Amino acid sequence: MNRREFLKAAVLAGAAIALPACGRSQGGTAQVFLGAGELISGSTARLPFGLLDGHGMPLQGRRASVWVGEDVEGQKGRAGLSGPYEAPYRVFQHAREGEPEGFYAATVTIPDARIARVHVETDDGAGSTVFQPKKAASVLRVGDAAPAIRTPTVRAPGGVANLCTLEPMCGLHEVSLHEALRKGTTVVLSIASPKLCTSRMCGPVLEEVLQVRRNDPDVQYIHLEPYATDNTAKLSSAAEAWRIESEPWTFVISAHGKVAASFEGPVLASEITDALRTASA
Numbered sequence: 001m002n003r004r005e006f007l008k009a010a011v012l013a014g015a016a017i018a019l020p021a022c023g024r025s026q027g028g029t030a031q032v033f034l035g036a037g038e039l040i041s042g043s044t045a046r047l048p049f050g051l052l053d054g055h056g057m058p059l060q061g062r063r064a065s066v067w068v069g070e071d072v073e074g075q076k077g078r079a080g081l082s083g084p085y086e087a088p089y090r091v092f093q094h095a096r097e098g099e100p101e102g103f104y105a106a107t108v109t110i111p112d113a114r115i116a117r118v119h120v121e122t123d124d125g126a127g128s129t130v131f132q133p134k135k136a137a138s139v140l141r142v143g144d145a146a147p148a149i150r151t152p153t154v155r156a157p158g159g160v161a162n163l164c165t166l167e168p169m170c171g172l173h174e175v176s177l178h179e180a181l182r183k184g185t186t187v188v189l190s191i192a193s194p195k196l197c198t199s200r201m202c203g204p205v206l207e208e209v210l211q212v213r214r215n216d217p218d219v220q221y222i223h224l225e226p227y228a229t230d231n232t233a234k235l236s237s238a239a240e241a242w243r244i245e246s247e248p249w250t251f252v253i254s255a256h257g258k259v260a261a262s263f264e265g266p267v268l269a270s271e272i273t274d275a276l277r278t279a280s281a
Contacts, residue, residue, distance in 0.1 A: 030059055030127035032120050035103060035201065035265035037246050041112040041133040048105040048265045049087070053124060058101070061089050062122040066106040070113035071130050078119045082109060087120070090268050094207035099200050103266040139243050142261060146187070146253045147241040151177040151224050161230040164223060165195030166206055172213075172223035177238075180220040184255045186279055188212065188272060190223045191239055192248035196232055201266045202248045209250065211269040212276070219276060254279045 035048035047066070051059035067083030078084075087106035095101050110116065110133050119128040140146070150156070153173050157163045164170050172190070180187050190209045192202035206223060213221045226239035226247050235244070242249070252261040252275040261275035 029054060030120060030122065030125040031056075032118060032127045032129040034118065034129060034131055035199065037131070038137065038139050038264050039110045039116075039131060039133050040137055041110055041135055043110050045108060045110050046105060046263070047085075047087075047108050047118070048103050049118070049120065050100065050103055051120065051122065051127070059122060059124055060101055061091075062124060064089070064104050064106075064120055064122045066108060067119040067121075068108045068111065069117060070111050071115040071117035077126065077128070078121070081117065081119055082111075083119075084121075090266070092204040092208065092266075093211055093269065095204045099204050100266070103201075105266070138245055139249070139262065139264070140251075140259050142259050144259045146177070146181060146189075146251070146257050146259055148178045148181045148257070149238050149241045151222055151238050152236075160225050160228055160236050162193075162195065162225050162227075165193050165225060166203060166223075167194075170206055170210060170223050172209070172221045175220060175222065177222055177224075180222065181253070181257050184257075185220040186218075186255050186276065187220045187222060187251075187253040188276070189251040189253060190221070190248065191226050191242060191244060191251075192223070193225050193227055193232075196227055196230075197247055198232070199247075199265070205248045205250060205265075205267055208267060208269040209272065212272045215269075216273065216276060252276055252279050 031052040033050045039045050053059050064087040065084035066087045067078040067081035069081035072080050085106040085108045087104040089104055091102040115130050116133050117130050152160050152163055153176050190206055192206050194203035226235055228234045228236040250263040250267050254260040260279035
């Protein structure tokens with residue numbers, strides 16, 4: 001399984017955050033679904049995740065603690081893992097019916113291991129999952145120059161089957177990214193497809209970006225649908241320039257054209273706002 005196939009499988013599993021699970025846990029344990037795949041060995045990373053109880057129902061609003069480390073044969077639970085890392089539950093402001101209400105997130109250290117294990121405990125149960133840490137980043141990182149690409153706009157919608165799949169349209173397609181960067185404007189770039197997103201996180205995340213825009217209209221906000229077709233078979237050339245392997249992604253770009261912050265998966269308006277403050281400092 002190559003990296004893109006691995007992440008695709010992870011995203012498909014993540015869809016269970018919003019919908020009843022196909023499998024059932026036993027003994028009251030929780031099922032853990034990671035909301036990120038760009039997890040680099042030895043780095044400090046933001047780790048979003050969702051939980052289901054033993055009946056396949058979402059565990060929301062709980063107090064959760066996380067342990068992370070190398071997956072060692074024979075070890076179970078938190079044994080041999082580093083932690084605890086606190087993972088507060090974060091609620092979306094505008095989730096719609098059928099979309100996740102929120103998510104958990106912890107800041108953790110990713111182990112230098114071939115396979116890593118994440119263990120989560122709440123008052124209602126515990127569960128573990130595994131993932132493959134990456135040796136090097138694929139997606140653009142903080143400090144990298146933002147690609148000065150032409151993103152589809154209402155004036156030039158070419159290159160994608162859908163200019164915007166949020167209903168009604170988000171209104172973040174007035175200016176192309178290359179225009180905003182040329183003007184030296186701070187930018188929030190949302191790469192998400194509310195219609196095609198298998199994790200169902202894209203709609204709530206794009207709504208969070210719109211909330212930031214209402215509070216801070218001096219920043220340029222741009223939404224980019226990642227797919228060139230009306231399915232997930234092919235990324236658009238603009239999305240490929242950002243080297244994403246999952247969705248949604250939210251980037252904050254400084255007035256100097258550098259990536260100031262990036263968020264894979266679910267993110268709140270408050271996190272984006274904090275990143276904007278840092279970018280303009």
